[in-house]
Amino acid sequence: MIRVNNLCKTVVTGGQQLDILKGISFEIKAGESVAIVGASGAGKSTLLGLLAGLDNASSGDIYLHGKNISVMDEDRRAALRARHVGFVFQSFQLLPGMTALENVMLPLELAGRPDPVGEAKQYLDKVGLAERGGHYPRVLSGGEQQRVALARAFAVEPDILFADEPTGNLDEHTGQRIVDLLFALNSQSQTTLVLVTHEMNLAERCDRILIMHDGQLREESVVSSAI
Template sequence: MSKILKVQNLSKTYRSGDQHLHVLNNVSFEVASGETFAIVGPSGSGKTTLLGLCAGLDKVDDGEIWLCDQNLVELDEDGRALLRNQHVGFVFQDFQLLPTLTALENVIVPLELRGTKKAAEQGRELLAKVGLENRSGHYPSQLSGGEQQRVALARAFANRPTILFADEPTGNLDDETGAKIEKLLFELNKEQGTALVIVTHDMELAQKADKNIRLRSGRIEQTIG
Protein backbone atom coordinates (compact mmCIF):
# COMPACT_ATOMS: atom_id res chain seq x y z
CA MET A 1 0.00 0.00 0.00
CA SER A 2 1.53 3.32 -1.09
CA LYS A 3 2.31 6.04 1.45
CA ILE A 4 0.35 9.23 0.84
CA LEU A 5 1.93 11.11 3.73
CA LYS A 6 5.37 10.57 5.27
CA VAL A 7 6.55 12.73 8.16
CA GLN A 8 10.18 12.32 9.22
CA ASN A 9 11.83 13.90 12.28
CA LEU A 10 9.59 16.96 12.06
CA SER A 11 10.17 19.91 14.38
CA LYS A 12 8.64 23.38 14.48
CA THR A 13 9.64 26.40 16.54
CA TYR A 14 7.98 29.81 16.75
CA ARG A 15 9.74 32.92 18.00
CA SER A 16 7.97 35.29 20.38
CA GLY A 17 10.24 38.22 21.19
CA ASP A 18 13.39 36.71 22.67
CA GLN A 19 11.65 33.43 23.43
CA HIS A 20 11.52 30.31 21.27
CA LEU A 21 8.44 28.12 21.57
CA HIS A 22 9.08 24.52 20.52
CA VAL A 23 5.69 23.39 19.23
CA LEU A 24 6.75 20.07 17.64
CA ASN A 25 9.76 17.92 18.45
CA ASN A 26 11.04 15.06 16.28
CA VAL A 27 7.64 13.79 15.09
CA SER A 28 7.56 10.89 12.60
CA PHE A 29 4.68 8.83 11.15
CA GLU A 30 3.21 7.58 7.87
CA VAL A 31 -0.29 7.46 6.38
CA ALA A 32 -1.07 4.95 3.63
CA SER A 33 -3.46 5.30 0.70
CA GLY A 34 -7.06 4.99 1.91
CA GLU A 35 -6.03 4.82 5.56
CA THR A 36 -7.75 6.71 8.38
CA PHE A 37 -5.38 8.34 10.85
CA ALA A 38 -6.13 10.40 13.97
CA ILE A 39 -3.93 12.90 15.78
CA VAL A 40 -5.09 13.36 19.38
CA GLY A 41 -3.89 15.29 22.39
CA PRO A 42 -4.78 18.09 24.78
CA SER A 43 -4.95 21.76 23.80
CA GLY A 44 -1.50 23.14 23.10
CA SER A 45 0.01 19.77 22.23
CA GLY A 46 0.76 20.80 18.64
CA LYS A 47 -2.08 18.99 16.82
CA THR A 48 -3.27 21.84 14.60
CA THR A 49 0.30 23.00 13.89
CA LEU A 50 1.15 19.47 12.76
CA LEU A 51 -1.91 19.34 10.51
CA GLY A 52 -1.02 22.67 8.90
CA LEU A 53 2.53 21.53 8.20
CA CYS A 54 1.36 18.23 6.71
CA ALA A 55 -1.02 20.08 4.40
CA GLY A 56 1.66 22.54 3.29
CA LEU A 57 -0.04 25.52 4.92
CA ASP A 58 3.13 26.38 6.84
CA LYS A 59 6.86 25.84 6.27
CA VAL A 60 8.89 23.14 7.99
CA ASP A 61 11.82 24.15 10.24
CA ASP A 62 13.51 20.77 10.59
CA GLY A 63 12.70 17.36 9.17
CA GLU A 64 10.81 16.36 6.03
CA ILE A 65 7.23 15.89 4.89
CA TRP A 66 6.40 13.92 1.76
CA LEU A 67 2.85 14.51 0.54
CA CYS A 68 1.67 12.57 -2.51
CA ASP A 69 5.32 11.79 -3.41
CA GLN A 70 6.41 15.43 -3.25
CA ASN A 71 8.80 16.83 -0.66
CA LEU A 72 7.09 19.88 0.84
CA VAL A 73 10.43 21.23 2.03
CA GLU A 74 11.51 21.68 -1.60
CA LEU A 75 8.32 23.46 -2.73
CA ASP A 76 7.72 27.20 -2.55
CA GLU A 77 4.35 28.65 -1.54
CA ASP A 78 2.96 28.44 -5.08
CA GLY A 79 4.10 24.84 -5.43
CA ARG A 80 2.45 23.86 -2.15
CA ALA A 81 -0.77 25.62 -3.20
CA LEU A 82 -0.80 23.72 -6.50
CA LEU A 83 -0.28 20.43 -4.67
CA ARG A 84 -3.18 21.20 -2.31
CA ASN A 85 -5.43 22.11 -5.23
CA GLN A 86 -4.68 18.82 -6.97
CA HIS A 87 -4.68 16.38 -4.06
CA VAL A 88 -5.96 17.81 -0.76
CA GLY A 89 -9.36 18.37 0.82
CA PHE A 90 -10.10 20.19 4.09
CA VAL A 91 -12.83 20.13 6.74
CA PHE A 92 -12.63 22.69 9.56
CA GLN A 93 -14.29 23.03 12.94
CA ASP A 94 -15.93 26.33 11.97
CA PHE A 95 -17.14 25.10 8.53
CA GLN A 96 -15.58 28.03 6.59
CA LEU A 97 -18.41 28.31 4.07
CA LEU A 98 -18.67 31.48 2.00
CA PRO A 99 -21.70 33.34 3.45
CA THR A 100 -22.73 35.00 0.18
CA LEU A 101 -22.93 31.68 -1.69
CA THR A 102 -25.65 29.05 -1.52
CA ALA A 103 -24.94 25.51 -0.36
CA LEU A 104 -24.60 24.34 -3.97
CA GLU A 105 -22.37 27.26 -4.92
CA ASN A 106 -20.09 26.54 -1.94
CA VAL A 107 -19.73 22.92 -3.02
CA ILE A 108 -18.89 23.69 -6.65
CA VAL A 109 -16.30 26.43 -5.96
CA PRO A 110 -13.36 23.96 -6.08
CA LEU A 111 -14.84 22.30 -9.18
CA GLU A 112 -15.16 25.60 -11.00
CA LEU A 113 -11.63 26.61 -10.03
CA ARG A 114 -10.41 23.50 -11.80
CA GLY A 115 -12.61 24.09 -14.83
CA THR A 116 -14.65 20.95 -14.24
CA LYS A 117 -17.46 20.44 -16.72
CA LYS A 118 -20.95 19.89 -15.30
CA ALA A 119 -19.80 21.26 -11.93
CA ALA A 120 -23.37 22.06 -10.85
CA GLU A 121 -24.52 18.53 -11.65
CA GLN A 122 -21.67 17.04 -9.63
CA GLY A 123 -22.39 19.46 -6.80
CA ARG A 124 -26.02 18.40 -6.62
CA GLU A 125 -24.97 14.74 -6.53
CA LEU A 126 -22.64 15.45 -3.61
CA LEU A 127 -25.32 17.36 -1.72
CA ALA A 128 -27.64 14.39 -2.24
CA LYS A 129 -25.02 12.09 -0.72
CA VAL A 130 -24.94 14.19 2.43
CA GLY A 131 -28.74 14.42 2.54
CA LEU A 132 -29.09 18.07 1.54
CA GLU A 133 -30.50 17.81 -1.97
CA ASN A 134 -33.45 19.97 -0.88
CA ARG A 135 -31.26 22.66 0.70
CA SER A 136 -29.03 23.48 -2.27
CA GLY A 137 -30.42 27.01 -2.65
CA HIS A 138 -30.06 27.93 1.02
CA TYR A 139 -27.32 30.19 2.34
CA PRO A 140 -25.13 29.17 5.30
CA SER A 141 -27.06 31.49 7.63
CA GLN A 142 -30.20 29.51 6.78
CA LEU A 143 -28.61 26.18 7.71
CA SER A 144 -28.00 24.55 11.08
CA GLY A 145 -24.46 23.81 12.24
CA GLY A 146 -24.81 20.17 11.25
CA GLU A 147 -26.13 21.11 7.82
CA GLN A 148 -23.26 23.55 7.30
CA GLN A 149 -20.74 20.86 8.16
CA ARG A 150 -22.42 18.48 5.71
CA VAL A 151 -22.04 21.13 2.99
CA ALA A 152 -18.40 21.45 4.01
CA LEU A 153 -17.98 17.68 3.69
CA ALA A 154 -19.53 17.71 0.22
CA ARG A 155 -17.17 20.53 -0.79
CA ALA A 156 -14.15 18.71 0.67
CA PHE A 157 -14.82 15.62 -1.43
CA ALA A 158 -15.77 17.56 -4.59
CA ASN A 159 -12.32 17.24 -6.18
CA ARG A 160 -11.96 13.60 -5.12
CA PRO A 161 -8.89 14.39 -3.01
CA THR A 162 -6.09 11.91 -2.44
CA ILE A 163 -6.00 12.95 1.21
CA LEU A 164 -8.45 14.83 3.43
CA PHE A 165 -7.40 16.80 6.51
CA ALA A 166 -10.14 17.32 9.12
CA ASP A 167 -9.44 19.70 12.02
CA GLU A 168 -11.85 19.03 14.92
CA PRO A 169 -14.69 18.32 12.42
CA THR A 170 -17.30 17.83 15.18
CA GLY A 171 -15.92 20.40 17.63
CA ASN A 172 -18.77 22.90 17.16
CA LEU A 173 -21.58 20.33 17.10
CA ASP A 174 -23.69 18.65 19.75
CA ASP A 175 -23.06 14.95 20.42
CA GLU A 176 -25.93 13.64 18.29
CA THR A 177 -25.13 15.85 15.30
CA GLY A 178 -21.42 15.17 15.71
CA ALA A 179 -22.01 11.42 15.59
CA LYS A 180 -23.90 11.80 12.30
CA ILE A 181 -21.09 13.88 10.81
CA GLU A 182 -18.50 11.31 11.93
CA LYS A 183 -20.48 8.50 10.27
CA LEU A 184 -20.85 10.50 7.07
CA LEU A 185 -17.16 11.43 7.02
CA PHE A 186 -16.02 7.82 7.30
CA GLU A 187 -18.60 6.64 4.75
CA LEU A 188 -17.54 9.20 2.13
CA ASN A 189 -13.89 8.47 2.88
CA LYS A 190 -14.38 4.74 2.33
CA GLU A 191 -16.45 5.28 -0.82
CA GLN A 192 -13.84 7.50 -2.45
CA GLY A 193 -10.76 5.70 -1.11
CA THR A 194 -9.35 8.91 0.34
CA ALA A 195 -6.68 8.92 3.03
CA LEU A 196 -8.11 10.71 6.06
CA VAL A 197 -6.17 12.57 8.76
CA ILE A 198 -8.28 13.82 11.67
CA VAL A 199 -7.15 16.18 14.43
CA THR A 200 -9.33 15.74 17.50
CA HIS A 201 -9.34 15.81 21.28
CA ASP A 202 -12.11 13.17 21.20
CA MET A 203 -10.58 9.77 21.99
CA GLU A 204 -13.79 8.00 20.98
CA LEU A 205 -13.54 9.48 17.50
CA ALA A 206 -9.82 8.75 17.30
CA GLN A 207 -10.38 5.08 18.10
CA LYS A 208 -12.54 4.75 14.98
CA ALA A 209 -9.47 5.44 12.83
CA ASP A 210 -7.15 2.70 11.58
CA LYS A 211 -4.26 4.30 13.47
CA ASN A 212 -3.78 7.18 15.87
CA ILE A 213 -0.98 9.04 17.59
CA ARG A 214 -1.22 10.95 20.85
CA LEU A 215 0.75 14.18 21.15
CA ARG A 216 1.87 15.81 24.37
CA SER A 217 4.04 18.90 24.45
CA GLY A 218 4.87 18.49 20.79
CA ARG A 219 6.08 14.91 21.00
CA ILE A 220 4.44 11.61 20.13
CA GLU A 221 3.53 10.07 23.47
CA GLN A 222 1.74 7.02 22.12
CA THR A 223 1.07 5.28 18.79
CA ILE A 224 -1.88 2.92 18.33
CA GLY A 225 -2.44 0.73 15.28
Protein backbone atom coordinates in the same frame (compact mmCIF):
# COMPACT_ATOMS: atom_id res chain seq x y z
CA MET B 1 1.12 8.45 0.69
CA ILE B 2 2.38 10.64 3.60
CA ARG B 3 5.89 10.53 5.05
CA VAL B 4 7.18 12.89 7.74
CA ASN B 5 10.86 13.10 8.68
CA ASN B 6 12.11 14.91 11.80
CA LEU B 7 9.51 17.68 11.54
CA CYS B 8 9.98 20.76 13.73
CA LYS B 9 7.99 23.97 14.11
CA THR B 10 9.28 26.89 16.15
CA VAL B 11 7.77 30.34 16.61
CA VAL B 12 8.90 33.41 18.51
CA THR B 13 6.31 35.00 20.78
CA GLY B 14 6.89 37.71 23.34
CA GLY B 15 10.59 37.59 22.54
CA GLN B 16 10.74 33.91 23.53
CA GLN B 17 11.22 30.86 21.34
CA LEU B 18 8.38 28.34 21.47
CA ASP B 19 8.97 24.84 20.12
CA ILE B 20 5.55 23.62 18.95
CA LEU B 21 6.71 20.46 17.18
CA LYS B 22 9.90 18.65 18.17
CA GLY B 23 11.31 16.19 15.65
CA ILE B 24 8.22 14.23 14.61
CA SER B 25 8.50 11.30 12.16
CA PHE B 26 5.86 8.84 10.89
CA GLU B 27 4.26 7.41 7.75
CA ILE B 28 0.64 6.99 6.65
CA LYS B 29 -0.27 4.51 3.91
CA ALA B 30 -2.74 5.16 1.12
CA GLY B 31 -6.31 4.48 2.23
CA GLU B 32 -5.51 4.48 5.96
CA SER B 33 -7.54 6.39 8.51
CA VAL B 34 -5.40 7.95 11.24
CA ALA B 35 -6.42 10.01 14.28
CA ILE B 36 -4.07 12.49 15.95
CA VAL B 37 -4.98 12.98 19.61
CA GLY B 38 -3.50 14.77 22.59
CA ALA B 39 -4.13 17.51 25.13
CA SER B 40 -4.82 21.08 24.09
CA GLY B 41 -1.53 22.71 23.06
CA ALA B 42 0.15 19.41 22.15
CA GLY B 43 0.66 20.60 18.56
CA LYS B 44 -2.08 18.57 16.83
CA SER B 45 -3.62 21.30 14.70
CA THR B 46 -0.20 22.75 13.87
CA LEU B 47 0.88 19.34 12.61
CA LEU B 48 -2.28 18.96 10.52
CA GLY B 49 -1.79 22.37 8.92
CA LEU B 50 1.78 21.48 8.01
CA LEU B 51 0.73 18.13 6.52
CA ALA B 52 -1.82 19.91 4.35
CA GLY B 53 0.72 22.48 3.19
CA LEU B 54 -1.14 25.36 4.85
CA ASP B 55 1.95 26.43 6.81
CA ASN B 56 5.73 26.09 6.63
CA ALA B 57 7.80 23.90 8.93
CA SER B 58 10.92 25.28 10.62
CA SER B 59 12.83 22.14 9.62
CA GLY B 60 12.23 18.59 8.51
CA ASP B 61 10.44 17.15 5.48
CA ILE B 62 6.88 16.24 4.52
CA TYR B 63 6.27 14.05 1.49
CA LEU B 64 2.84 13.80 -0.16
CA HIS B 65 2.63 11.45 -3.13
CA GLY B 66 6.42 11.24 -3.10
CA LYS B 67 6.81 15.01 -3.43
CA ASN B 68 8.57 17.03 -0.74
CA ILE B 69 6.16 19.88 -0.03
CA SER B 70 8.58 21.38 2.48
CA VAL B 71 10.72 22.74 -0.37
CA MET B 72 7.78 24.05 -2.41
CA ASP B 73 6.63 27.66 -2.57
CA GLU B 74 2.98 28.47 -1.81
CA ASP B 75 1.91 28.38 -5.47
CA ARG B 76 3.22 24.84 -5.92
CA ARG B 77 1.70 23.69 -2.64
CA ALA B 78 -1.64 25.22 -3.63
CA ALA B 79 -1.53 23.39 -6.96
CA LEU B 80 -0.81 20.10 -5.19
CA ARG B 81 -3.63 20.71 -2.69
CA ALA B 82 -6.05 21.40 -5.53
CA ARG B 83 -5.23 18.04 -7.11
CA HIS B 84 -4.86 15.79 -4.09
CA VAL B 85 -6.07 17.31 -0.80
CA GLY B 86 -9.36 18.08 0.92
CA PHE B 87 -9.67 19.87 4.28
CA VAL B 88 -12.55 20.05 6.76
CA PHE B 89 -12.23 22.81 9.37
CA GLN B 90 -13.82 22.90 12.82
CA SER B 91 -15.27 26.33 11.98
CA PHE B 92 -16.63 25.14 8.60
CA GLN B 93 -14.93 27.98 6.62
CA LEU B 94 -17.84 28.37 4.21
CA LEU B 95 -17.90 31.59 2.18
CA PRO B 96 -20.88 33.59 3.53
CA GLY B 97 -21.62 35.32 0.22
CA MET B 98 -22.05 32.02 -1.61
CA THR B 99 -24.90 29.53 -1.44
CA ALA B 100 -24.32 25.97 -0.29
CA LEU B 101 -24.20 24.88 -3.93
CA GLU B 102 -21.72 27.62 -4.86
CA ASN B 103 -19.48 26.73 -1.90
CA VAL B 104 -19.29 23.13 -3.12
CA MET B 105 -18.82 24.25 -6.74
CA LEU B 106 -15.85 26.51 -5.96
CA PRO B 107 -13.06 23.89 -5.69
CA LEU B 108 -14.52 22.06 -8.70
CA GLU B 109 -14.32 25.24 -10.76
CA LEU B 110 -10.78 25.92 -9.57
CA ALA B 111 -9.85 22.38 -10.60
CA GLY B 112 -11.29 22.98 -14.07
CA ARG B 113 -13.93 20.24 -13.80
CA PRO B 114 -16.28 20.16 -16.83
CA ASP B 115 -19.57 20.04 -14.87
CA PRO B 116 -19.11 21.75 -11.50
CA VAL B 117 -22.84 22.35 -11.04
CA GLY B 118 -23.78 18.71 -11.61
CA GLU B 119 -20.97 17.35 -9.43
CA ALA B 120 -21.74 19.81 -6.62
CA LYS B 121 -25.42 18.83 -6.66
CA GLN B 122 -24.42 15.16 -6.56
CA TYR B 123 -22.36 15.64 -3.39
CA LEU B 124 -24.95 17.83 -1.71
CA ASP B 125 -27.39 15.00 -2.32
CA LYS B 126 -24.94 12.53 -0.75
CA VAL B 127 -24.89 14.57 2.45
CA GLY B 128 -28.67 14.95 2.44
CA LEU B 129 -28.81 18.61 1.45
CA ALA B 130 -30.09 18.43 -2.13
CA GLU B 131 -32.95 20.79 -1.23
CA ARG B 132 -30.69 23.32 0.52
CA GLY B 133 -28.35 24.16 -2.34
CA GLY B 134 -29.78 27.67 -2.79
CA HIS B 135 -29.45 28.60 0.87
CA TYR B 136 -26.65 30.73 2.32
CA PRO B 137 -24.57 29.54 5.30
CA ARG B 138 -26.23 32.01 7.69
CA VAL B 139 -29.57 30.20 7.41
CA LEU B 140 -28.07 26.71 7.81
CA SER B 141 -27.64 24.97 11.16
CA GLY B 142 -24.16 24.03 12.39
CA GLY B 143 -24.69 20.43 11.31
CA GLU B 144 -25.88 21.52 7.87
CA GLN B 145 -22.89 23.83 7.45
CA GLN B 146 -20.51 21.00 8.35
CA ARG B 147 -22.26 18.73 5.86
CA VAL B 148 -21.75 21.36 3.16
CA ALA B 149 -18.08 21.53 4.19
CA LEU B 150 -17.83 17.74 3.86
CA ALA B 151 -19.48 17.83 0.44
CA ARG B 152 -17.03 20.53 -0.64
CA ALA B 153 -14.05 18.55 0.62
CA PHE B 154 -15.11 15.29 -1.02
CA ALA B 155 -16.42 16.78 -4.28
CA VAL B 156 -12.94 17.01 -5.81
CA GLU B 157 -12.37 13.36 -4.86
CA PRO B 158 -9.14 14.06 -2.94
CA ASP B 159 -6.55 11.38 -2.34
CA ILE B 160 -6.11 12.72 1.21
CA LEU B 161 -8.68 14.32 3.50
CA PHE B 162 -7.54 16.29 6.56
CA ALA B 163 -10.15 17.09 9.23
CA ASP B 164 -9.47 19.37 12.19
CA GLU B 165 -11.90 18.67 15.07
CA PRO B 166 -14.75 18.08 12.59
CA THR B 167 -17.35 17.73 15.36
CA GLY B 168 -15.93 20.31 17.75
CA ASN B 169 -18.68 22.91 17.22
CA LEU B 170 -21.59 20.46 17.06
CA ASP B 171 -23.92 18.91 19.61
CA GLU B 172 -23.52 15.19 20.34
CA HIS B 173 -26.35 13.98 18.09
CA THR B 174 -25.34 16.14 15.12
CA GLY B 175 -21.67 15.31 15.69
CA GLN B 176 -22.41 11.58 15.48
CA ARG B 177 -24.24 12.06 12.18
CA ILE B 178 -21.25 13.98 10.81
CA VAL B 179 -18.84 11.25 11.96
CA ASP B 180 -20.93 8.53 10.33
CA LEU B 181 -21.08 10.56 7.13
CA LEU B 182 -17.35 11.27 7.21
CA PHE B 183 -16.43 7.59 7.41
CA ALA B 184 -19.10 6.55 4.89
CA LEU B 185 -17.79 9.02 2.31
CA ASN B 186 -14.21 8.03 3.15
CA SER B 187 -15.02 4.36 2.59
CA GLN B 188 -16.81 5.02 -0.68
CA SER B 189 -13.98 7.15 -2.05
CA GLN B 190 -11.06 5.11 -0.61
CA THR B 191 -9.60 8.38 0.60
CA THR B 192 -6.72 8.55 3.09
CA LEU B 193 -8.18 10.19 6.20
CA VAL B 194 -6.15 12.11 8.78
CA LEU B 195 -8.08 13.79 11.55
CA VAL B 196 -7.37 15.73 14.74
CA THR B 197 -9.77 15.10 17.59
CA HIS B 198 -10.03 15.09 21.37
CA GLU B 199 -12.86 12.56 21.23
CA MET B 200 -11.56 9.02 21.72
CA ASN B 201 -14.76 7.42 20.42
CA LEU B 202 -14.06 9.16 17.11
CA ALA B 203 -10.34 8.32 17.18
CA GLU B 204 -11.10 4.65 17.79
CA ARG B 205 -13.00 4.43 14.51
CA CYS B 206 -9.70 5.03 12.71
CA ASP B 207 -7.14 2.35 11.78
CA ARG B 208 -4.42 3.97 13.89
CA ILE B 209 -4.09 6.57 16.63
CA LEU B 210 -1.08 8.89 16.97
CA ILE B 211 -0.80 10.34 20.47
CA MET B 212 0.98 13.67 20.88
CA HIS B 213 2.34 15.26 24.02
CA ASP B 214 4.20 18.56 24.27
CA GLY B 215 5.02 18.70 20.56
CA GLN B 216 6.25 15.14 20.31
CA LEU B 217 4.79 11.90 19.03
CA ARG B 218 4.78 9.85 22.22
CA GLU B 219 2.80 6.77 21.28
CA GLU B 220 1.12 5.02 18.37
CA SER B 221 -1.62 2.42 18.63
CA VAL B 222 -3.45 0.23 16.13
CA VAL B 223 -7.21 0.05 16.57
CA SER B 224 -8.16 -3.57 15.97
CA SER B 225 -11.87 -2.84 15.95
CA ALA B 226 -11.66 0.06 13.48
CA ILE B 227 -14.81 0.48 11.43
